[in-house]
Amino acid sequence: MGYILNEESMDIVKLARDFAEKEVKPVCAQYDETGEFPMDLYQKAFDLGFHALEIPEQFGGSGLDYYTCCAVYEEFARIDAGFCTGVAADGLALKTVLMFGNDEQKQYFADYICGGKGNGFAAFALTEPDAGSDAGAGKTVAQKVGDEYVINGRKCFITNAGPAQIYVVFAITDKSKGAKGYSAFIVERDRAGVSVGKEENKMGIRLSNTADVVFDDVHVPADHLIGKEGKGYGYAMSTLDLARPIIGAMAAGIIRRCIEECVAYAKQRVTFGKPIIKHQVNSFKLADMQIKLETTRAAVINCFNQYYAGKPYGEAAAIAKCYGGDSSVECALEAIQILGGYGYSREYPVEKLLRDAKIMQIYEGTNEIQRMVISGYVCR
Amino acid sequence: MFEEYKNLWVYIESSNGVAANVGLELLNPTRALADSVNEKLVAIVIDSKDTEALAQTAIKYGADEVIVVEGEEYASYSTDAYTNVLNVLAEKYKPSAIFIGATNRGRDLGPRLAARVKTGLTADCTSLAMDNGNIVWTRPAFGGNLMANILCPEHRPQLGTVRPGVFKKAEPDEHRVGNIIKEDITTPLEMIRTKIVDIVTTVSSDVPNIEEAEILVSGGAGVGGPEGYGVLKELALAMGGSIAASRAAVDAGWIDHAYQVGQTGKTVGPKIYIACGISGAIQHVAGMSSADVIIAINKDPEANIFKVADYGIVGDLFEVVPILTEEIKKRR
Amino acid sequence: MDILVCVKQVPDTTEIKINYETNTLIREGVPSIVNPFDAYALEVAVRLKEKHGGTVTVLSMGPDQAKAALKECLSVGADKAYLLSDRAFGGSDTLATSYILASAIHSLGKFDLIMCGKQAIDGDTAQVGPEIAEHLDIPQVTYALDADVTEDGKVIVKKETETGYEMVETQIPALLTVVKTEFEPRMASVKAKIAANRKPIDVITSQDITIDLSRAGLKGSPTKVKKTYTPPMKGDSVVIKEETAKESVDKLISILDEKSII
Numbered sequence: 013m014g015y016i017l018n019e020e021s022m023d024i025v026k027l028a029r030d031f032a033e034k035e036v037k038p039v040c041a042q043y044d045e046t047g048e049f050p051m052d053l054y055q056k057a058f059d060l061g062f063h064a065l066e067i068p069e070q071f072g073g074s075g076l077d078y079y080t081c082c083a084v085y086e087e088f089a090r091i092d093a094g095f096c097t098g099v100a101a102d103g104l105a106l107k108t109v110l111m112f113g114n115d116e117q118k119q120y121f122a123d124y125i126c127g128g129k130g131n132g133f134a135a136f137a138l139t140e141p142d143a144g145s146d147a148g149a150g151k152t153v154a155q156k157v158g159d160e161y162v163i164n165g166r167k168c169f170i171t172n173a174g175p176a177q178i179y180v181v182f183a184i185t186d187k188s189k190g191a192k193g194y195s196a197f198i199v200e201r202d203r204a205g206v207s208v209g210k211e212e213n214k215m216g217i218r219l220s221n222t223a224d225v226v227f228d229d230v231h232v233p234a235d236h237l238i239g240k241e242g243k244g245y246g247y248a249m250s251t252l253d254l255a256r257p258i259i260g261a262m263a264a265g266i267i268r269r270c271i272e273e274c275v276a277y278a279k280q281r282v283t284f285g286k287p288i289i290k291h292q293v294n295s296f297k298l299a300d301m302q303i304k305l306e307t308t309r310a311a312v313i314n315c316f317n318q319y320y321a322g323k324p325y326g327e328a329a330a331i332a333k334c335y336g337g338d339s340s341v342e343c344a345l346e347a348i349q350i351l352g353g354y355g356y357s358r359e360y361p362v363e364k365l366l367r368d369a370k371i372m373q374i375y376e377g378t379n380e381i382q383r384m385v386i387s388g389y390v391c392r
Numbered sequence: 393m394f395e396e397y398k399n400l401w402v403y404i405e406s407s408n409g410v411a412a413n414v415g416l417e418l419l420n421p422t423r424a425l426a427d428s429v430n431e432k433l434v435a436i437v438i439d440s441k442d443t444e445a446l447a448q449t450a451i452k453y454g455a456d457e458v459i460v461v462e463g464e465e466y467a468s469y470s471t472d473a474y475t476n477v478l479n480v481l482a483e484k485y486k487p488s489a490i491f492i493g494a495t496n497r498g499r500d501l502g503p504r505l506a507a508r509v510k511t512g513l514t515a516d517c518t519s520l521a522m523d524n525g526n527i528v529w530t531r532p533a534f535g536g537n538l539m540a541n542i543l544c545p546e547h548r549p550q551l552g553t554v555r556p557g558v559f560k561k562a563e564p565d566e567h568r569v570g571n572i573i574k575e576d577i578t579t580p581l582e583m584i585r586t587k588i589v590d591i592v593t594t595v596s597s598d599v600p601n602i603e604e605a606e607i608l609v610s611g612g613a614g615v616g617g618p619e620g621y622g623v624l625k626e627l628a629l630a631m632g633g634s635i636a637a638s639r640a641a642v643d644a645g646w647i648d649h650a651y652q653v654g655q656t657g658k659t660v661g662p663k664i665y666i667a668c669g670i671s672g673a674i675q676h677v678a679g680m681s682s683a684d685v686i687i688a689i690n691k692d693p694e695a696n697i698f699k700v701a702d703y704g705i706v707g708d709l710f711e712v713v714p715i716l717t718e719e720i721k722k723r724r
Numbered sequence: 725m726d727i728l729v730c731v732k733q734v735p736d737t738t739e740i741k742i743n744y745e746t747n748t749l750i751r752e753g754v755p756s757i758v759n760p761f762d763a764y765a766l767e768v769a770v771r772l773k774e775k776h777g778g779t780v781t782v783l784s785m786g787p788d789q790a791k792a793a794l795k796e797c798l799s800v801g802a803d804k805a806y807l808l809s810d811r812a813f814g815g816s817d818t819l820a821t822s823y824i825l826a827s828a829i830h831s832l833g834k835f836d837l838i839m840c841g842k843q844a845i846d847g848d849t850a851q852v853g854p855e856i857a858e859h860l861d862i863p864q865v866t867y868a869l870d871a872d873v874t875e876d877g878k879v880i881v882k883k884e885t886e887t888g889y890e891m892v893e894t895q896i897p898a899l900l901t902v903v904k905t906e907f908e909p910r911m912a913s914v915k916a917k918i919a920a921n922r923k924p925i926d927v928i929t930s931q932d933i934t935i936d937l938s939r940a941g942l943k944g945s946p947t948k949v950k951k952t953y954t955p956p957m958k959g960d961s962v963v964i965k966e967e968t969a970k971e972s973v974d975k976l977i978s979i980l981d982e983k984s985i986i
Contacts, residue, residue: 019921020917020918020921020922023795023799023917023920023921024914024917024918027911027912027914027917030911031911034911059913060911060912060913060914061913061914061915062914064914065914074914074915074918076914280694471854471863471864471866472863475858495886496866496867496884496885496886499850499866500854500864500866500867502851502854503818503822503849503850503851503852503853503854503855503858504854504855504857504858504864506818506819506851506855507819507822507854507855507858507859508858510819510946511819511946512817512819512945512946512947513818513819513849513851513947514947515818515848515849515850515851516848516849516850528950531848532848532955533846533847533848533952534735534737534740534749534846534848535737535738535740535845535846535848536955537737537740537742537749537954537955538749538952538953538954538955539952539953539954539955540949540950540951540952541949541950541951541952542947542948542949542950543947543948543950544946544947544948545948546946547946585863585894585895585898586863586864586865586892586893586894587892587893587894588890588891588892588893589880589891589892589893590890590891591885591888591890591891592888592889592890592891593887593888594887594888594889595886595887595888631986655848664985664986673738674740674742674955675737675738677955678955681955685985687976693963693965698961698963699961700961701961701963702960702961702962703961703962703963703964703976703979703980704961704962704963704964705963705964705965705969705972705973705976706963706964706965706972707965707969707972708969711969712969712972712973715969715970715973716973716976716977719973719974719977720986723986
């Protein structure tokens with residue numbers, strides 16, 4: 013079951029699976045342990061173009077649809093959700109530019125990702141120390157001075173902040189207007205005043221880099237403004253709407269791995285004279301996991317069905333992200349339970365699945381925010 | 393139909409006047425085949441020196457007759473020169489079958505010769521029989537998962553390569569006599585289109601030839617690392633044998649490829665083969681199933697190796713092997 | 725420098741399992757792959773192309789499904805792909821197969837190097853390469869680990885031997901059969917996958933080449949498969965599992981003693 017793709021897309025998903033199995037799987041446990049950033053691994057993935065899937069071919073990418081992208085992310089997250097997060101974070105920054113930037117900006121940004129200008133990493137800088145779920149409460153400002161904007165402020169929990177050579181930064185251009193005073197900018201890492209702050213030592217997705225980015229009197233030319241002044245908050249929300257189903261796809265990858273690990277273990281572990289997979293208590297748990305896997309995928313696919321049909325997809329996006337995130341945590345917990353002591357041991361990969369899954373309920377809008385979004389549609 | 397095609401030929405692979413085992417091994421089963429159809433068993437010797445001694449050796453191991461071709465151009469093997477010799481000989485003498493060892497050389501020479509004389513070749517055989525004047529060539533396919541019996545009923549000569557180590561040499565008969573025919577075949581140098589410009593030996597000379605060992609203690613994935621071979625070496629030493637390995641261990645880089653037993657390694661036929669921490673993939677089994685006695689030691693009671701073994705112990709090799717070593721030592 | 729690589733689509737034999745109840749191969753669900761040795765040959769060819777310029781053409785004989793293998797080759801550096809497919813080719817043994825391939829190569833044009841994998845992992849015969857070389861009357865070097873070509877058309881081959889390797893010199897045109905190389909074949913990029921999907925694969929039949937069909941297919945095949953069977957397994961294994969390792973070893977020793985094995 014899952015995605016119905018054409019031959020070309022299936023070839024790419026197969027390639028992603030091979031890459032994850034051959035390149036990511038052998039090293040991810042070690043990087044998870046040390047917390048070291050696997051730069052070489054990302055470079056290999058970027059060399060093959062896995063970070064530029066959704067960039068249109070005219071700008072140098074592969075121009076793939078989001079169904080294919082999601083099937084690829086599922087393959088990556090099945091092996092390591094941290095690695096997948098690092099790759100997908102490029103796409104998060106990209107989406108703002110692809111949706112709201114002009115052609116010059118799209119080409120400029122794409123060149124940083126896959127045109128040899130940067131190192132392939134990009135980051136989306138919205139969250140601030142006092143503005144997470146309440147993104148409108150940000151303090152980062154951009155003041156127009158002649159032909160330039162001068163940006164000041166601090167962003168935190170930014171995926172890819174460390175390695176990224178280019179950022180999409182949200183800053184307030186008009187304090188009096190609250191959320192309506194936000195604007196979005198393209199900011200290069202090498203501009204004077206841009207610095208990367210402390211790196212988070214995270215519970216999970218430890219193959220990804222998360223850090224603060226500080227902007228101290230950073231001058232950017234006016235043509236780095238994406239879209240229109242004052243529209244930034246809307247751009248950010250639209251970007252997140254389109255990115256949320258991708259979290260759903262990653263959650264599906266984690267659930268799939270939970271099922272695979274449990275099936276393999278439960279077939280060979282014998283209690284009371286039979287393999288534990290033959291005990292209904294376990295086989296039913298596996299059935300429940302499978303229901304969650306397929307439902308998560310269906311929710312992801314539904315979101316893009318709405319998107320490609322030109323319909324509003326914010327609610328569907330929130331459902332895919334929220335349901336997938338919750339399900340991945342539930343499945344990881346059950347997986348640990350099925351493996352018992354081995355599940356709790358770091359010798360086996362399932363405890364890592366739980367640590368990785370937990371972020372699915374938190375980033376790109378906590379699941380509480382998703383429920384606010386969904387209830388907003390329900391209760392209006 | 394093929395009245396003019398008579399006698400079974402075995403190519404005696406040699407270098408610098410020294411015969412490789414495989415040709416001498418082949419004289420054993422083909423001796424019986426030749427007797428069964430009342431034909432002669434003929435050995436073919438091609439070398440640059442000591443061909444007389446090689447011929448005598450072939451006779452001792454069972455050949456009735458030896459055809460000898462000697463020349464400087466045969467000092468090192470070349471596809472072109474050796475194919476030429478065998479082709480000329482086959483045209484002149486019309487053998488009913490030619491047996492070649494499935495060594496690197498044999499697998500280079502066999503198909504080239506087959507295409508030149510336009511006949512069928514069966515590669516890598518592990519068993520031979522005679523059926524109504526046709527050789528029944530048995531060979532593994534699908535990585536050893538399948539065995540096939542192959543005939544070449546309408547073409548002569550029939551050609552086949554046979555894996556080294558599958559057959560054992562006969563006891564040499566020092567009193568056996570046979571006819572030696574010297575053929576003067578020169579291959580002009582311009583006909584030899586390949587030239588060896590350098591030979592590099594990377595396998596250290598202290599690696600034993602596991603194809604010859606009578607006892608092999610073999611380790612696979614369960615050995616866990618290069619240091620794991622320590623306990624296996626001690627057992628091998630106590631039993632007077634050698635260590636060997638499965639592909640999993642070789643691919644992991646724990647031990648040299650020269651020790652590898654199996655479809656992509658060597659075929660061995662020791663008296664006792666002790667498989668330690670080897671799951672028993674069919675590709676491995678293909679290389680050791682002709683051992684007289686197979687003993688398996690594995691943690692996993694479901695491991696395939698127990699289906700192949702004569703005797704097996706379910707247990708951790710690192711516990712079992714040292715105890716076994718002690719017991720063997722006590723008895724010596 | 726124009727190189728032709730012969731490839732075969734094979735079932736992944738490492739995935740094949742045996743049903744011990746019926747003693748048959750379980751082939752369902754076994755993926756089809758490019759024969760691994762052919763993938764090594766292609767990698768050597770593509771590296772030569774990258775170094776010296778030129779083209780890499782891949783040729784496969786097989787049914788329509790074998791296009792998938794050719795597409796795989798196009799995604800990792802081959803420029804052109806041909807599928808050789810004809811009912812008249814069915815049932816060919818190695819001699820007939822090599823004759824058909826050689827006829828096709830001859831009809832396709834001039835190539836400086838022909839490369840094949842050492843052997844296909846389903847048939848494991850290692851015959852087709854050298855037989856093609858004979859049909860084309862060109863020199864062969866088998867067991868190649870790597871190769872290079874000099875300005876004056878000399879081919880230098882690193883050839884694997886039982887004890888190490890040899891450097892063998894020959895001249896173009898030549899045929900090489902390639903073993904597992906010291907380098908891994910490259911992985912395709914996403915863009916290369918897309919490009920490979922959009923490239924045509926030319927299907928050639930017996931009509932498109934000069935060939936004597938009496939030498940192809942079943943009637944052109946001197947060898948006949950009389951029967952196939954799964955290798956017999958010993959059904960009478962004695963498996964020992966005592967409380968302690970010591971007890972297990974003692975039991976084994978006593979059995980071996982009894983049977984005078986040691």
